[in-house]
Amino acid sequence: MSLFKNRQTQKKYSLRAKQSQAAYSLLLPGLSMYIPFHFIPILGVFFLSMVCWEGYSFHTMEWVGLQNYKDILTDEIFWQALWHNIQFVLIVVVIQTVFSLFLAILLEQSLPFSKFFRGIYFMPTVLSLVVVGLLFSFVFSPSQGLVNTLLRMMGSENPPVWLGDSKIALFVLMGVTVWKEFGLSMFLFIAGLESIPDELFDAAKVDGANIWNVLSDIILPLIKETAYVVMIITTIGCFKLFDLVRVMTKGGPFFATEVLATRMYTQSFRYGKIGYGSAIAVVLFLITFMISAILFFIRTRGEKVEY
């Protein structure tokens, strides 16, 4: 009997060893890419932020400690760039959240053609930011663009120069961002709305509630979690902003649309200040990591409530 038991544990043991071996060999290809090309660079950026280096030969690399961070404090363009990111967050997050929630509520009513509208609204999400940026550069081109041609046809003699105007350019970028991204937020809201049980709405109807009651007493409280998630995702997106600026304005005119990511990129790759660019990257990392951590916290808390 004991012999049998022994053999069984032995078999179990070898099965487990076999499984571990299989698991490690399945993980090996992925981790052998992830560690050198994704994980080490994340550590590397902290290291590089403390050196002065033009990026070619390791011999010229010089350890400067926190000097690059001190430089950030006195770099006016950096603070301007950060302020542009923050403006982006403040305006795009509010507009996109309200607008996409509004459309989600409308389109969740399964009236004829809602599916069609939803489908089209999502389409810009699959386009590349380069295509979108180039297309809207033409739409807002001062001399021949669509918007100004239309304005001239309507009798305006001095239409704005849009991307060339340092007061307006940032807002044009915000508009294009919302145009491209609202479909995604809308679908997150639709998923949230679909999880609200229909009985609640039926009950409200029986009680004679009007649209505003339904909105303030049922939809908004139950959609709160989704709204947080949408707002945080949009916020992270606003800090990651790079492609659109690079394509449409290159940070100009006169740094009016410079953001953290473009500042980081030009400083390190155009002016060869690898260390200084890395310090900006670390700031960007800390900001997005903190926001992601909040998102992670909300999502795990939400899951606990669900089950």
Add this chain to the structure above:
Amino acid sequence: MKFLKQIPSLAVFYLICILVLFIVAYPVIWMLISSVKPSWEVTTQPFNLPSTWTFKNYLEAWNVADIGRAFLNSFLVVSVSLIGILAISSMGGYAFAKLEFPGKNFLFYFWLLGMMIPPHVSIIPNFVIMDKLGLINNYLSLIFIYFSSTSFGVFVMRSFFYTVPTEILEAARIDGCSEFSVFWKIAIPMARGGLTVIAIFYFVFLWNDFIYPLTFLRNETLNTIPLALMTFRDYWSADWGPLMAALSMASLPPIIFYFFFQKQFIRGLTAGALKG
């Protein structure tokens, strides 16, 4: 949920929807229409339909502006990367969902960390590493980077493999299936839904990616589509007809796929957005 029943509110509903539809679709439709116009009409009569339909812009973009080569380049990079990403994600996801081994939780969260950090943050060290490996102006740099961005894929595949009943895998093992064939012949076919979700998410990401090619490729013959569009704009800025043709060609693959696999696209991309 239905509270728009009365006729006036229905009219408002359709008015709003059609207005938004117009704002979303018009620029794209305009781009497609302009691409088949004679080039001068794009700026002189921007709102008219083409006086004659012509594909000259496409020919010009394809040949003169090298969009044709960029198309092949993008196709090559995207297909190789996609195959690798699908393989790595499903292998990793399966191991984390269905196998027991020491260090499982640690490795999982360690890999997941990659999802919480935007690519821009590590672009500088990435460049330094690729430069030291001599991979600048080499597609291997892009392919390695894409192979390393699998955190999201592993995460999604893990949740799909969780839905595969362990009993079936056990039964196959008892019948003498090797660990590899349990994975390949039984688990993979049952997690096909997950593969579609990540294939779509990564296709859109790879096809449209701009910052990595911009950083690693400095040779115009290697341009992927987004880079080729930028080069095109910088050299041919006044020639809007061929540019619109180039933009249309760049967007048609994702748009066409989107209209065929709408549900899967929405699922894949909203899941991708949630990764933060």
